[in-house]
Amino acid sequence: MSTNPPRTHVTIRNLSKEFGxxxxxxxxxxxxxxGKIVSIFGPNGCGKSTLINMIAGLIPYDSGQxxxxxxxxxxxxxxxxxxxxxxxxxxxxxSRDNIAYPLRRTGxxxxxxxxxxxxxxxxxxIRFNLDLxxxxxxxxxxxxxxIMRALAPKPEILFLDEPFSALDFEMTLFxxxxxxxxxxxTGTTMMIVSHDLEDAVFLADEILLLTRRPTSIAxxxxxxxxxxxxxxxxxxPEFIEIKSKALEIFQAEMRK
Amino acid sequence: xxxxxxxxxxMALPFIGxxxxxxxxxxxxxxxxxxxxxxxxxxxxxxYMGHLFITGAIFKDLWATVLRTFYAFLIACVIGxxxxxxxxxxxxxxxxxxxxxxxxxxxxxSALIPLFxxxxxxxxxxxxxxxxFAAVLVILFNSAYGVMNAKKTRVMAxxxxxxxxxxxxxxxxxxxxxxxxxxGLRTGxxxxxxxxxxxxxxIGSEAGLGHRIIDAQQVFNIKDMYSSxxxxxxxxxxxxxxxxxxxxxxxxxxGKA
Numbered sequence: 001m002s003t004n005p006p007r008t009h010v011t012i013r014n015l016s017k018e019f020g021x022x023x024x025x026x027x028x029x030x031x032x033x034x035g036k037i038v039s040i041f042g043p044n045g046c047g048k049s050t051l052i053n054m055i056a057g058l059i060p061y062d063s064g065q066x067x068x069x070x071x072x073x074x075x076x077x078x079x080x081x082x083x084x085x086x087x088x089x090x091x092x093x094x095s096r097d098n099i100a101y102p103l104r105r106t107g108x109x110x111x112x113x114x115x116x117x118x119x120x121x122x123x124x125x126i127r128f129n130l131d132l133x134x135x136x137x138x139x140x141x142x143x144x145x146x147i148m149r150a151l152a153p154k155p156e157i158l159f160l161d162e163p164f165s166a167l168d169f170e171m172t173l174f175x176x177x178x179x180x181x182x183x184x185x186t187g188t189t190m191m192i193v194s195h196d197l198e199d200a201v202f203l204a205d206e207i208l209l210l211t212r213r214p215t216s217i218a219x220x221x222x223x224x225x226x227x228x229x230x231x232x233x234x235x236x237p238e239f240i241e242i243k244s245k246a247l248e249i250f251q252a253e254m255r256k
Numbered sequence: 257x258x259x260x261x262x263x264x265x266x267m268a269l270p271f272i273g274x275x276x277x278x279x280x281x282x283x284x285x286x287x288x289x290x291x292x293x294x295x296x297x298x299x300x301x302x303x304y305m306g307h308l309f310i311t312g313a314i315f316k317d318l319w320a321t322v323l324r325t326f327y328a329f330l331i332a333c334v335i336g337x338x339x340x341x342x343x344x345x346x347x348x349x350x351x352x353x354x355x356x357x358x359x360x361x362x363x364x365x366s367a368l369i370p371l372f373x374x375x376x377x378x379x380x381x382x383x384x385x386x387x388x389f390a391a392v393l394v395i396l397f398n399s400a401y402g403v404m405n406a407k408k409t410r411v412m413a414x415x416x417x418x419x420x421x422x423x424x425x426x427x428x429x430x431x432x433x434x435x436x437x438x439x440g441l442r443t444g445x446x447x448x449x450x451x452x453x454x455x456x457x458x459i460g461s462e463a464g465l466g467h468r469i470i471d472a473q474q475v476f477n478i479k480d481m482y483s484s485x486x487x488x489x490x491x492x493x494x495x496x497x498x499x500x501x502x503x504x505x506x507x508x509x510x511g512k513a
Contacts, residue, residue, distance in 0.1 A: 059414050080416035087409035091513030092431045101427075102417040135512040146413075153417065 008069075009189045010055065010157065015064035017054060019046075022154060023214040024050060030075070030155075030208070030217065035187040037179075039200035041246065042210030042218070048193045051215075052159045055191070056080050072169060076157070079150030079188075083162035085142040089134040089149070095141075096130040099149045106153065120148045123185070124178055140171030147175065147206060151182060157189040158182075164199050173231055176202055180228050198252075201243050206239035209249050214254060219249045264403055290476035297481045304474035305483040314487060320463035321452055321491065323406070324380070328387035328448040329418040334390040336444070337437060339398025345429060350400050365390035365447070366454050373459060383464075390451045398440025401435030435510035449492050 010032035017025040024047045032038050040048045055066050057073045059078075061118070069077040082088040089098050092231040096117060124144055134142050143163060150158055160179070165174045176198045180203055183190055194200040201205060207221040223242050225233065233239050279431040281298045284290045296304075325390050343350040369386055376382035391472065412425045456466025465488045472481035 056416055057440060058415065077418065078416055080413065082409055082413065084409055087407045088513060089513075090428070090431070091509035092434075092507075105417065105419055105423060133509060133513075135509055142339070150348045150416075159416075223508075 005038065008032070009036075010057065010069075010191075011065075011067045013065045013067075015066065016104065016189050017059075018049065018062055019050075020072045021256045024215050025054075025061075026216075027215065029157070030190060032191065033206070035183070035189055036161045036205040037183055037190040037192065037203045038206045038208055039204035040193045040210065041076065041193065041195075041197060042215070043212050043250070044195075046210045046212055046215045048195075048210060049161050051210075052161060052193055054192050056159045077153055077155045079153070079155035079158040081143075081147050081158065081160040081163050083165055084132075085139070085146045085166070088146050089142060091133060091135050092106075093133075094131050095145045096132055098134060098145055099130075099152050101147065102153045103157065110111040116152060117148075120152060121184065124148055130140065138171075140174065143167060143175060144178070147179070147182075151186075151188070154186065155188060156203050160190065160192045162193055163196060167193065177228075177231075179203060184227060190242065196248060197243060201239065201246065202229060202234065207242070207246055209246060209253070211253050218253050221246060221247075221249075260428070275460040277444075293478065298483060301479055301482050301486070303334065304479040305486060308480075308483055308487075314468075314484075316463050316485065317465050317468045317484070320461075320467075320490070321449075321456065321465040324384050324387065324452045324456075324464065325445065325449045325495075328384045328452060329391055329445045331384070331388040331389035332395050332444055333441065335388075336395030336440070337399050340396040340437070340440070341403050341430065341433060343396070344400035344403030345425065346415050347404060350404065357393055361397060365451050369458060378460045380461070382459055383461070385454055386455055387448040391448040394447060395437075395440040395444040395501060399437045400431055402436030402440075405428050405436065435507045438499070438503045438507055438510070442496065442503065445464035445499060446492060449495060453488060459492065459496045 008031045010028040010030075012028060014030075015025050015028040028051075035192075050059060051192060054061045056078055066073065074084055079239055089095075093101065100113045100116050100121060107256060108116075110169060117130075120126075124147075126144070126148075128137065128141055134145060139144070143166070147163070148161075149175065163179075164175065167175065173187065176199065179190065180194075183203075190203070192200070204223050207223060209218040209221065210216070211218045219240060225236070225238050225242075229239075259275075261477060271365035274497065278298055281295070282288045282502060285292060343353065365386060372382050372386045372389075376385055410428050411424060414428050419427070437510055448487055452464070455461075456464035457470045461467045465484055469488070472478070472484060
């Protein structure tokens with residue numbers, strides 16, 4: 001572990017966005033360090049998803065700049081995991097082909113594609129049949145496939161928009177563990193939007209707490225509890241302390 | 257009741273309707289509700305129908321109708337699917353022709369038969385053209401809506417993977433539109449058959465099931481008329497079955513995702 005200050009990966013400068021005359025973001029500035037997991041938490045309608053969608057290029061912003069290690073988005077490989085896995089996977093392809101799709105489109109050879117898919121199968125300990133179509137799988141399995149698909153091209157940064165909200169607790173635990181593992185082994189920077197404080201804190205190196213509209217940063221909490229964190233970590237005093245701190249800031253924001 | 261019995265009963269359910277119709281048909285005659293000059297006995301009708309197939313007397317007409325329906329449907333597909341997909345991928349383009357599509361889609365195509373007779377004369381081409389016209393709009397409309405209603409999340413997912421616009425169109429939008437396109441194709445082929453039958457009745461023709469039905473009626477060959485009607489019905493039903501089978505194979509995800 002190096003003690004140097006972490007290098008900045010994503011730089012967000014003076015980001016502004018209006019929605020139908022309402023200012024959502026005005027001159028928003030934020031920096032995401034390399035290889036870290038940033039959780040975004042804030043009141044309803046403050047634009048958590050809008051923020052990552054703007055960074056990921058899914059929604060245009062009015063002004064400002066987003067740079068990935070100095071590069072534009074178009075020169076950056078990203079991955080994105082949607083809340084609604086059912087609408088994000090391609091039902092006309094088998095689960096395996098879904099994972100392989102972004103690789104095949106880059107012109108990668110079939111041999112390399114299957115090697116990469118096998119790597120992911122190992123990392124995610126997949127025991128179900130990948131030749132099944134997504135609609136033949138359980139919700140948790142489908143979300144696992146969409147995370148594998150997003151990770152397949154080895155993105156620099158992975159965006160996750162409420163990835164757990166449609167999953168049961170068992171699957172949430174599993175996917176949390178796997179995301180943590182992927183982050184540790186590959187060093188992929190991750191940005192997670194969550195409406196569940198526990199999920200937000202569990203994976204986070206940084207917890208970005210947002211205010212109500214017009215949205216600014218209420219607080220940025222560093223959480224350096226060692227990783228990998230086990231499921232039991234949630235009852236550790238350190239975990240509880242940061243969680244209550246985040247809750248306090250959140251509640252103060254709600255009272256404003 | 258044990259399970260086997262129940263299974264057998266469930267399997268028998270689809271036959272109840274036809275058997276009831278058969279009984280009603282027989283009853284209507286034996287109770288003298290309907291004159292036998294207007295309705296032949298069911299057994300005699302089926303016997304006559306069997307005879308039509310054994311002697312091959314029906315094949316010329318059946319084949320003529322199938323061929324016309326097929327050509328009309330083919331033309332409608334070749335025009336309707338690509339045009340629908342193009343219009344569907346640009347909402348402004350679709351909106352600008354939406355009124356025309358909806359207007360002519362709502363106009364019974366049979367109302368246009370005289371107009372088509374002016375243009376094409378009393379030819380085979382005329383029958384095919386009018387049936388193709390009827391089918392093309394419903395095919396176009398469904399293809400366009402298939403593309404327009406494509407799940408935005410899937411398109412966005414492809415975008416985040418850095419897929420080019422052309423490949424997003426080909427790999428995602430086109431595939432997304434397929435289930436709806438198939439609804440259009442199935443409706444289109446049924447419509448084409450309807451219009452071919454009507455056209456065969458009213459635009460002079462040498463052969464075809466519609467021609468046969470109206471000829472039989474003119475000379476009061478009641479058994480031939482009923483047989484031809486039943487055969488026409490069976491043809492429509494068979495077309496629907498074929499399309500459903502193709503559909504469940506090709507767009508296996510329809511209604512599931």
